[in-house]
Amino acid sequence: MYKWECLVCGFIYDEAVGIPEDGITAGTRWEDVPQDWFCPECGVGKGDFDMVRLPLDAQAAEPLAPQAPDPVVIIGSGLAGYTVARELRKLDTAVPILIITRDGGEFYSKPALSNALQSGRLPEQLVTASAAQMAEQLAASVVTGTCVERIDTDAQCVYIAGQAQRYSALVLALGADPRRPALEGDGVPAIITVNDLDDYRRFRLQIGQASRVAILGGGLIGCEFANDLGHAGHAVTLVDRATWPLSRLLPEPAGAAMASALTSLGVTLALGATPVAVQRKGAALQVLMADDQELEVDYVLSAIGLAPRVQLARSAGLEVGSGIVTDACLQTSARNVYALGDCAEVHGLVLPYVLPIMLQARALARTLAGQLTPVAYPAMPVTVKTSVLPTVVATPLGDKGAWSTELLGHCDRGMAKVRAVFHDPERRMQGFVLMGAATGEKAELLKALPDWR
Numbered sequence: 001m002y003k004w005e006c007l008v009c010g011f012i013y014d015e016a017v018g019i020p021e022d023g024i025t026a027g028t029r030w031e032d033v034p035q036d037w038f039c040p041e042c043g044v045g046k047g048d049f050d051m052v053r054l055p056l057d058a059q060a061a062e063p064l065a066p067q068a069p070d071p072v073v074i075i076g077s078g079l080a081g082y083t084v085a086r087e088l089r090k091l092d093t094a095v096p097i098l099i100i101t102r103d104g105g106e107f108y109s110k111p112a113l114s115n116a117l118q119s120g121r122l123p124e125q126l127v128t129a130s131a132a133q134m135a136e137q138l139a140a141s142v143v144t145g146t147c148v149e150r151i152d153t154d155a156q157c158v159y160i161a162g163q164a165q166r167y168s169a170l171v172l173a174l175g176a177d178p179r180r181p182a183l184e185g186d187g188v189p190a191i192i193t194v195n196d197l198d199d200y201r202r203f204r205l206q207i208g209q210a211s212r213v214a215i216l217g218g219g220l221i222g223c224e225f226a227n228d229l230g231h232a233g234h235a236v237t238l239v240d241r242a243t244w245p246l247s248r249l250l251p252e253p254a255g256a257a258m259a260s261a262l263t264s265l266g267v268t269l270a271l272g273a274t275p276v277a278v279q280r281k282g283a284a285l286q287v288l289m290a291d292d293q294e295l296e297v298d299y300v301l302s303a304i305g306l307a308p309r310v311q312l313a314r315s316a317g318l319e320v321g322s323g324i325v326t327d328a329c330l331q332t333s334a335r336n337v338y339a340l341g342d343c344a345e346v347h348g349l350v351l352p353y354v355l356p357i358m359l360q361a362r363a364l365a366r367t368l369a370g371q372l373t374p375v376a377y378p379a380m381p382v383t384v385k386t387s388v389l390p391t392v393v394a395t396p397l398g399d400k401g402a403w404s405t406e407l408l409g410h411c412d413r414g415m416a417k418v419r420a421v422f423h424d425p426e427r428r429m430q431g432f433v434l435m436g437a438a439t440g441e442k443a444e445l446l447k448a449l450p451d452w453r
Helices: 056-060 079-091 110-114 131-138 197-207 220-231 252-264 311-315 354-368 436-446
Strands: 003-006 012-014 051-053 072-075 097-100 127-129 141-143 150-152 157-160 163-166 169-172 176-178 212-216 235-240 268-271 275-281 284-289 294-297 299-302 306-308 337-339 382-384 391-394 402-410 416-423 429-435
Touching: 072 079, 079 097, 079 131, 079 354, 097 131, 110 220, 127 131, 131 141, 150 311, 169 354, 197 299, 212 220, 212 284, 212 294, 220 235, 220 252, 220 382, 235 294, 252 268, 252 402, 252 416, 252 429, 284 299, 337 354, 391 436, 402 436, 416 436, 429 436
Parallel strands: 072 097, 072 169, 097 141, 169 337, 212 235, 212 299, 235 268
Antiparallel strands: 003 012, 003 051, 150 157, 157 163, 176 306, 275 284, 284 294, 382 391, 391 429, 402 416, 416 429
């Protein structure tokens, strides 16, 4: 967003504010102002005079003229950012909302990135609404391809391209970045991560057909990509230091069932293996293990977890732990600044899953609308989208207790039916794992689980 100055009379056109009385909405760039528009000060037509972009230092000296009242500013256009905007708009049809995103602002299902191949969807088919369509649906301004440089919590403004934008409330829905493996070798820069739609577009173009792909990390995303790439005909090797896949979510017998299912799909499992280097070998890549094993592949995909984006918050002086620390109402350590989603640490937990994000967004929308609302977590199952063995996990919060796992048989397609239940020392159920046909028991078992918070 920039300000432009009429050389005839000095009138300032502010793209962030627009001229609503002339039908030019906030966020309208200068090139999109109608050609038949006239300067409100001197009456010169747009085509008859020049506008000059003000120097950034001149813009920085003066905050953007705020809309009245100042908008709720949401940084981030992922599920968290767009959902809190949607829920707030249901409760308040008048409050101005400004969404700022470094991405393209399209609305899409991020979880679908790890199973789109099997479903036959191209990257563009994952998009359900463009940024312009989202702006229209939400009656909001959506500014894309833009990074917030800093936050001034005392002045209640954020800085974009050196300009200050005031806020009545600031929502940090910053998301998380994929963790990069600490490996040696000249092949490390070629390691692929997939964290958003642009990443996925590049990934699909890179891998082509029938490639050899090593996936580093046998957690939820790693297993889902292994399932998806395996179904699409790629030669997949899943590499993980643990001795069974999904080791942080599943007890070992259930992990063994997942290992068997992935193997039946043609996925090679390199479990209990620690990669130490990735080196180039001609057009291929070579993954070297600590035990001197070598794996030659065409591509290496890293899926070893996410790191909440906290630098912007830390630079603003906000309290940061594993994520941006909030109270139960999602307020950070600064007045009128909130955080949710993958970047937030709520109740001491960072929960990068759909259900907690939706619950956070609904609670925060009510708070922003004037009704202070703490977020409450029921038991929240996570679905692992491995079609070779569908799995639902309700993770126990504590580790005091024990798992009991039953193999209930196999369906007519050979898919295992597994039920694992976690009981605390008082024999109260605190979590479960359901696999295959047993996933149909989810609703019944959820009734017996206590709320998380």
